[in-house]
Structure formats: structure tokens, C-alpha cells
Amino acid sequence: MGRNAVRTIAPALYLIPSLLGEIPVEQVLPQYNRDLIIGIRHFIVEDVRTARRFLKQVEGSIDIEQLTFYTLNKHTKPDELAGMLVPLEQGEPMGVISEAGCPAVADPGSDVVAIAQRKGLRVVPLVGPSSIILALMGSGFNGQSFAFNGYLPIEQEERIKALKKLEWKVYNEDQTQIFMETPYRNGKMIADILKACKPQTRLCIASGLTTPDEYIRTLTIKQWKEQIPELGKVPSIFLIYK
Amino acid sequence: MGRNAVRTIAPALYLIPSLLGEIPVEQVLPQYNRDLIIGIRHFIVEDVRTARRFLKQVEGSIDIEQLTFYTLNKHTKPDELAGMLVPLEQGEPMGVISEAGCPAVADPGSDVVAIAQRKGLRVVPLVGPSSIILALMGSGFNGQSFAFNGYLPIEQEERIKALKKLEWKVYNEDQTQIFMETPYRNGKMIADILKACKPQTRLCIASGLTTPDEYIRTLTIKQWKEQIPELGKVPSIFLIYK
Numbered sequence: 001m002g003r004n005a006v007r008t009i010a011p012a013l014y015l016i017p018s019l020l021g022e023i024p025v026e027q028v029l030p031q032y033n034r035d036l037i038i039g040i041r042h043f044i045v046e047d048v049r050t051a052r053r054f055l056k057q058v059e060g061s062i063d064i065e066q067l068t069f070y071t072l073n074k075h076t077k078p079d080e081l082a083g084m085l086v087p088l089e090q091g092e093p094m095g096v097i098s099e100a101g102c103p104a105v106a107d108p109g110s111d112v113v114a115i116a117q118r119k120g121l122r123v124v125p126l127v128g129p130s131s132i133i134l135a136l137m138g139s140g141f142n143g144q145s146f147a148f149n150g151y152l153p154i155e156q157e158e159r160i161k162a163l164k165k166l167e168w169k170v171y172n173e174d175q176t177q178i179f180m181e182t183p184y185r186n187g188k189m190i191a192d193i194l195k196a197c198k199p200q201t202r203l204c205i206a207s208g209l210t211t212p213d214e215y216i217r218t219l220t221i222k223q224w225k226e227q228i229p230e231l232g233k234v235p236s237i238f239l240i241y242k
Numbered sequence: 243m244g245r246n247a248v249r250t251i252a253p254a255l256y257l258i259p260s261l262l263g264e265i266p267v268e269q270v271l272p273q274y275n276r277d278l279i280i281g282i283r284h285f286i287v288e289d290v291r292t293a294r295r296f297l298k299q300v301e302g303s304i305d306i307e308q309l310t311f312y313t314l315n316k317h318t319k320p321d322e323l324a325g326m327l328v329p330l331e332q333g334e335p336m337g338v339i340s341e342a343g344c345p346a347v348a349d350p351g352s353d354v355v356a357i358a359q360r361k362g363l364r365v366v367p368l369v370g371p372s373s374i375i376l377a378l379m380g381s382g383f384n385g386q387s388f389a390f391n392g393y394l395p396i397e398q399e400e401r402i403k404a405l406k407k408l409e410w411k412v413y414n415e416d417q418t419q420i421f422m423e424t425p426y427r428n429g430k431m432i433a434d435i436l437k438a439c440k441p442q443t444r445l446c447i448a449s450g451l452t453t454p455d456e457y458i459r460t461l462t463i464k465q466w467k468e469q470i471p472e473l474g475k476v477p478s479i480f481l482i483y484k
Contacts, residue, residue, distance in 0.1 A: 109385070125379035145390065
């Protein structure tokens with residue numbers, strides 16, 4: 001086999017992490033991921049346009065026209081999902097790519113993985129950037145017990161209630177609580193956390209992870225109140241702990 | 243600067259993931275990690291011997307004798323911890339390496355990160371294999387809400403109680419529950435899960451992640467009872483969901 005020849009890849013559903021921002025691929029993805037990706041012709045993706053762009057970043061010589069894309073998002077119907085796996089059932093390796101970070105974690109993808117598991121098909125998760133794990137590592141908070149809670153309610157009263165419930169778990173279950181917000185509501189989220197939580201509770205804000213603007217800072221609620229950060233519209237993760 | 247010259251690395255506490263098994267470095271670590279590692283001379287590590295071996299795997303030409311190692315494990319006293327960061331405070335980049343996977347996640351390391359955060363020192367988490375995230379990706383379970391619970395109690399009655407409490411959270415909080423066990427107790431753990439959980443609850447067993455023996459399988463408790471797996475002493479992660 002030639003040095004640049006495409007390897008024959010074992011049939012499996014490969015879960016392929018993508019980038020968290022405009023950064024070089026080799027900063028956050030192992031070389032191995034590229035070697036697998038160039039052997040895959042069927043991709044289940046959240047958005048075809050960004051998936052194509054990602055694949056081109058991974059390997060400029062990929063002939064996108066030779067690839068087949070299946071769109072998986074919140075509009076995809078359950079019966080469409082099962083149909084997507086036909087190539088894999090016929091022995092073709094397939095890939096799942098989400099918009100940012102790890103497929104099936106805080107992102108669509110888990111439904112199609114569940115179907116693959118039900119059908120007894122092999123599933124292979126690949127290593128890549130998870131903003132949740134990176135934020136947890138950088139926070140200094142309890143990494144022996146932690147929970148990711150996705151998005152909190154938007155309505156303020158309900159959100160304050162949700163934050164207080166998470167803070168209760170911090171103190172009563174000794175569990176780090178992680179959550180996120182759509183970037184344009186970062187400011188609102190910080191204001192609500194500062195309002196809901198005790199002064200001595202610690203808040204870690206992890207913003208723009210893996211990018212040149214990466215910002216990971218842990219302070220108490222009391223300290224944050226004296227220096228409220230301006231995150232702008234950068235994707236951010238929030239963590240609280242005692 | 244020559245091609246192989248060591249770059250000057252910005253002073254920060256770099257959190258450096260290590261391997262989950264005997265596999266090539268480029269399978270699970272980005273090239274970028276190596277480029278940073280060769281610029282670091284001070285390492286906080288769980289075990290000096292395995293850290294040296296890991297560094298040699300990352301880059302064979304590293305001169306281990308030129309490096310300084312600080313041991314961080316459960317025997318390390320809090321006042322020793324703060325002292326470890328002196329080189330960083332003097333402008334030297336430092337690295338934290340744990341025994342397997344991501345430092346400060348289900349592993350020591352978070353204490354020293356917390357001190358760095360308190361002192362306002364920059365913390366930079368690097369991408370690498372997290373068995374928790376890989377297992378979650380491969381499980382097909384809810385990735386919008388999940389909790390990692392570390393090790394469960396060893397004593398059977400308490401463990402069954404803990405498992406029932408986690409299963410309660412699955413159904414009442416719609417949250418994937420993740421936990422682990424020391425490899426030589428895998429069989430006992432599986433027996434206890436099958437005993438504690440409802441027949442319709444789904445259990446994912448993720449074993450030997452990233453290694454050639456990787457095994458990730460999701461079945462209901464009822465199905466597992468008909469085909470109890472023999473994991474041997476391979477590091478495994480367990481996940482339950484509805």
C-alpha cells in the first residue's frame with residue numbers, strides 16, 4: 001500500500017469530533033482521525049456546508065463530490081434516522097460529524113448512535129475537543145463527580161430556580177455543575193448566576209476554548225461581582241462549585 | 243528558528259492528557275501537544291516513572307534528565323501543592339500529567355489547578371482522550387444531560403442503594419449516569435448493576451477505550467442478563483439510561 005493510499009477502514013460508525021473555532025486541525029485532532037476520515041465516504045452531519053468545510057480543513061485533497069451526506073438535526077424524523085445506517089449495514093464505514101466538538105455530547109447524534117447500538121453495529125468514538133471536559137479540567141473544580149446540564153431555562157424566574165437547584169447539588173452532593181448558554185445571552189447568564197448564587201460559591205467561566213481568545217477563570221461570586229466580564233458573543237461554558 | 247528547535251512556550255499550567263493504553267501517541271493526541279510538551283521543563287505528575295515513559299513516547303529525543311518532576315497524589319499535603327507552582331510564578335511553563343486520560347477529571351490534579359486559579363495564573367487544558375466522554379459518545383445515551391459519579395461504594399448493600407439512586411435520576415431527571423470501577427472488580431460491578439436496575443433500563447459497558455480491544459455495547463438490563471460479558475481486568479466505564 002502506498003504512503004498516501006486510502007486505507008480500508010473497518011466498517012463502524014465513527015464519531016468524529018470537529019473544531020471549536022477557527023484553528024488549525026492539528027491543534028486539537030489526532031493524526032489518526034485524518035487517516036480514518038479519508039477512508040470514509042458516507043457522513044451523517046448536522047449541517048452539510050460546515051461538514052464539507054471541516055473535511056476540507058482535515059485534508060485538502062478530499063474529493064467532496066465523491067461523498068454522500070445525510071443530514072441529522074432536530075427536524076430529522078425517527079424513521080429517516082434508521083435508514084441512514086443502511087451503508088454501514090452493507091459493510092461501509094460511516095462517520096458522524098457535529099457542528100462543534102464531540103458528536104452526541106451536547107449535540108445531536110446520540111439518536112443515530114442508539115440505533116446503531118440497537119442493531120448491534122460497531123460504534124467507534126474518536127478523540128477530539130470537548131468544551132465540557134476542557135472547561136472542567138481548567139476550572140480546578142471536583143472532577144470525581146460532575147454533571148453537565150445543557151441549557152438552562154430562558155425565562156428569568158425559572159432560570160434562577162434552576163441555578164439554585166444546581167447550587168444545592170454543589171453543596172449537598174459535592175458535584176460540580178456545568179451548563180451552557182447561546183453566546184448572545186452570555187451577559188444575561190452571568191447576571192443571573194451572580195443574582196442566584198451564594199457569595200462564597202465559585203464560578204468558572206470558560207470562553208473561546210482552544211482558540212487564541214481562550215479565557216478560563218475561576219473566582220467566587222463575590223469576586224466576580226467586582227469585575228463583571230464582557231464575554232461578547234464567544235461560545236462559553238459555565239461551572240459552579242463550592 | 244530551526245524546524246526542530248524548541249519553541250518558547252507562554253508561561254501557563256498546561257494540563258496534558260496521557261494515553262489510556264498501549265497505543266501510538268498520534269492515535270489520541272494532537273501534534274500540538276507534542277510541540278508544547280518539548281518546551282516544558284517542569285512537570286507535576288501522579289507517578290514519575292509512568293510520566294517519564296509517557297514523555298519518551300511523545301518524543302523520543304526528550305532529555306528526561308533535564309526535567310524536574312513534582313509528585314502529586316493523594317499523599318501530597320496542601321502546603322506542598324502551592325510550592326509546586328513557584329516555577330510558573332517565575333515565568334516558566336509547567337505541565338500536569340495524570341496516570342491515564344485527562345488530568346483533573348476522575349484523577350488528581352484539580353487541587354493544583356484550583357491553586358493556580360486562585361493565584362491568577364493562566365491554565366491551559368489540552369485535548370486528549372477522556373474515557374468518560376468517549377464512553378458517552380459511544381453509548382447512544384442522553385448527551386445533553388449527564389453526570390459522572392466516580393467510584394461507587396464497595397460494600398454491596400450500599401452499592402445497590404447508590405445504583406438505585408442513580409437509576410432514580412435517570413428516570414426523574416432524564417440524566418445519563420456514568421460511573422467506574424477498579425478493573426479487578428468489573429465482574430462484581432456488572433452483577434450488582436444487573437441486580438439493582440430495572441429490566442428495561444439500558445446499560446452501556448465501555449471497556450478498553452482507544453485500544454485494539456475496545457468494546458462499547460449498549461443493551462437493556464434484561465438483555466445483559468442473557469449474555470453476561472467477561473471483561474477481565476480491562477479498565478471499564480459503565481453508563482445507565484432509560
